[in-house]
Amino acid sequence: MGADTKPSARLWVVLTAAVGVAVAVTLATVRAGGGTAVRIPGIPDAGAATAWGLPVARTVADTGAVATIGALLLVAVLLPGGKRLGEAQLRYLLWAAGAAALWAVGSAAALVFTLSDLFARPVGEMLSPDVVADFVVNDAQGRSYAMVVAVAALLATVCVGIGTARWARWALVVALLGVLPPAFTGHSSAAANHDSAVVSLALHLIGVTIWVGGLLFLLVAAARREEAAVDAARRFSPLAGWALIAVAASGIVNAAVRLPGFGDVFTSRYGLMVVAKAVALILLGAFGWWHRRRTVPALRSGSRRAFVRLAAGELVVMAAAVGLAVGLSRTPAPAVPDAALSPAEEVLGFAMPPPLGDFPWTPLFTEWRFDPLFAFGTAAAAVLYLAGVRTLRARGDTWPVGRTISWLLGLVVTVLATMSGLATYGKVLFSVHMGQHMVLAMTVPILLVLGAPATLALRALPSAPKGGLPGPREVLLKLLHSRYVRVVSHPVVASVLFIGSAFAVYYSSLFETLMSSHLGHVVMLVHFLGVGLLFFWVIIGIDPGPRRPPYMGKLFVLILTMPFHSWFSISLMSSTDLIGAGWWNTLDRPWVTYPLDDQYNAGAIAWATGDIPVLITTIILAVQWVRSDTREARRIDRSIDRGDENDPLAAYNAYLASLHARDRRQAAPAASSAPAATPAANRQPEES
Structure with a gap:
């Protein structure tokens, strides 16, 4: 049974409801979290259009990113196929192209609204090409949004012409990389311990987009009665589990970095929104457990209704979680006393450590x-x-x-x-x-x-x-x-x-x-x-x-490589630059x-620490060589004992025996054609 030619009306209702929930939750959290500041006379203000337009634009961009990655994940990983994409996979590539276009438009709008928000000027005054270009060239946030727009526009263009699984996988990799630039320029990059904050946020974004996007298009495939929906669900199940772990762990780390203490979790707006996201995550984990226990086995047996209904509810909860995330990004974290960062702390992400002193190991x-x-x-x-x-x-x-x-x-x-x-x-x-x-x-x-x-x-x-x-x-x-x-x-x-x-x-x-x-x-x-x-x-x-090089070749490569390592170490020690x-x-x-x-x-550390691993590697290589020869000798002995015709030593012995037999056969005719020997008693004495 093939897929329906058009998505059902109920599917469109679910998708529309999910987007509506995401936007509504975003606006509600922005309002509750203080993301829209009250205008004070005499102080420049970006205006209500920017205050409300920026979170909406980011929600639209995030929705497009999730849908793009979900469609590409379905095409490149979840749906079965060969090197050439099938009809269903090509159809979902069109979905990916449309979602990428939405991603590009939302990111471009977010870029302009962010420019307006940073300079506290109405958005209409920021639409000059020169102003936007200067923001993109000279500001980190401008560059990050421009990179996202470029990636989304590229995917919207090339997804239409992709015809092989290899290029679909590359498109998925590009899409995943496209969601990362804002992680390195947002709140997390300006926080103390920003190394941990930035990396955890990047892992969080990857996990969320794979999890939400994969579920979205798994729901679409099941609702459209795709033949391979069961196989796609089987492949997505472990992937969703790992995504859940990544999202939960990275979210905990990011919250710990942003919140000054555990008490702020329940006494600040930011902390309460973190709690709301945690509740949504627990609920989604319960959805996943129910999927694994009940709906996925039912889907394998041919019953799609339970899976579609539960996935639709899960998708709506995910949309609310995405809205919470966008609102959380607009909510200021609790102030940290004496939060002024030193110049070293701004670039390191942590305070300058004390000198090593006389006891460096401590x-x-x-x-x-x-x-x-x-x-x-x-x-x-x-x-x-x-x-x-x-x-x-x-x-x-x-x-x-x-x-x-x-x-x-x-x-x-x-x-x-x-x-x-x-x-x-x-x-x-x-x-x-x-x-x-x-x-x-x-x-x-x-x-x-x-x-x-x-x-x-x-x-x-x-x-x-x-x-x-x-x-x-x-x-x-x-x-x-x-x-x-x-x-x-x-x-x-x-x-x-x-x-x-x-x-x-x-x-x-x-x-x-x-x-x-x-x-x-x-x-x-x-x-x-x-x-x-x-x-x-x-x-x-x-x-x-x-390839498995011979042991002599491995030893030669090791011996040949190490002088270059020593050369590198000596060059560091002798350099005056x-x-x-x-x-x-x-x-x-x-x-x-x-x-x-x-x-x-x-340079001295590089030289000294390089010799010890090389010595250890040489010993390991020698032991492996001896063990390999021992195993080979035992194998030959067993072959000889069995009389194995494929044994190389037995074959060589047989070859020598055949040569000996051939020589004997050649010597036999020569002996028969020679004159008979004269008895010694009848021999005539030779003349002198």
Whole structure:
């Protein structure tokens, strides 16, 4: 049974009601939260049009963003298909294009209203092209809104012409990136501990858009009686669960950053709105639990009514939560006493830490700072790994304890490198930053690759039924043997990325740029960890891949790469130019007298900490080599004992036997044609 040619009237009623609820809740929360200030005579005011128009424009933009991501998620991930998109997928791409157009219009309106709000001038006076262009070029909020408008307009244009699954997935990635720029210029970016606030808000936005957008178009697909709606619901269920966890955890972190204390949760308007969002989240979690228990099984059996009704109610609650979020962004957080930030605190997000002094180890282990990305990432990695081990144990399979210990220890070291004093002083001292870099690039990867997470996943994940949709296991296999992984896992490419990226980051303006941006700093740390994982996976990795170099080749790559690392370290120690001088001068560190001495220490740390991991890697590689030869010898012995015809040694012996038999056959005719020997008694004496 195919899909209905047109959405039902009830579906349009539900979608219209959801948008209406979002707008109504937005206006109500803006009013209740004090987002529309009372006009005071003599003080410039943007006017009522901006006060009410800005939240409405943001609600429209958010609705368009959610719908765009939901439609692309349905096309690229949830609906089954091959490399070429099917008729249903192409149809929902048109929905994505229309939603992206709405996203672009709402974001453009929000840009103009934001300009009016910042300059406290009526919106009509802000419509000059020169004024808007100056706002876009010179203001961070203007640039962020312009980026969103550009992304939305691009998607509205290209979604119409997409015909393959690969391009649909790229469009989804672009759409997800398009919702992030406002996170780095809003209230969270101006708060204390803004690193945590910004990262948590970015995770929050990603989780919300995937969750709400996916449910929206899952409801559309079910209401239109799409044949693949059941498969889409099965794929969306675990995705929605992870999105719920991301939204809840990131929301808690963001609220903790914005609220001065726990008492302000119930005594301030901002705190009460946070409570309202938490109640909505709990209610949505209950909806999801009911979906998993009742409506999804009913949908699989062919009954769609219960699923559609519950999803419609869930969508309305989600719309109210989106309205609360927009209203919350317009509500001022409770004032913090003595909230004036120092120049260093404005750029760091936290107060300048004390000097290390004579006992440097103490502050490095006491100046902890929470980082949502690495905290949630390592927690999820630990839970998933342990769940995989439990799955194997439950069915009677074994998994080496050493691999589990190695994986968990690698995650613990990651937490130490990204949330302890190494992270705090890594933004203040180049030497500590280099230690953080070396730990993430050369210590953590060794521990993580020895944990063999891909091998565990391939053994623990169930295989998709024959002829059915590919599951996570099939997707992982396809990724491990993809052309991209084949290219980057080449030993030469992995070595160039591992060593070359250090020269590219530190010996260009890139380092100063990345250190000056919250997002850039996170990207730099993730990059160091990523190239380290890639390099050591090639050298000592256990997980399968598109190529497995011989052990002699691995040892050669390791020996060839390390001199370049030493060269990098020596160049830092001998350089007379201060790397990232603009960033260090901005901090105005009163207890750093000679920055070049700190840079010399950074080079020394890079050199010293590089030798130990190399030695450990060489020992691990030698042990793996010996074990591989031992396994191969045992395999050959077993083949010989079984008389296996495919055994290479047996084949070689058979080949030698065939040569011997051939020589004997050739010698036999020659012997038969020779004259008979004369008896010794009848021989005539030879003449002298």
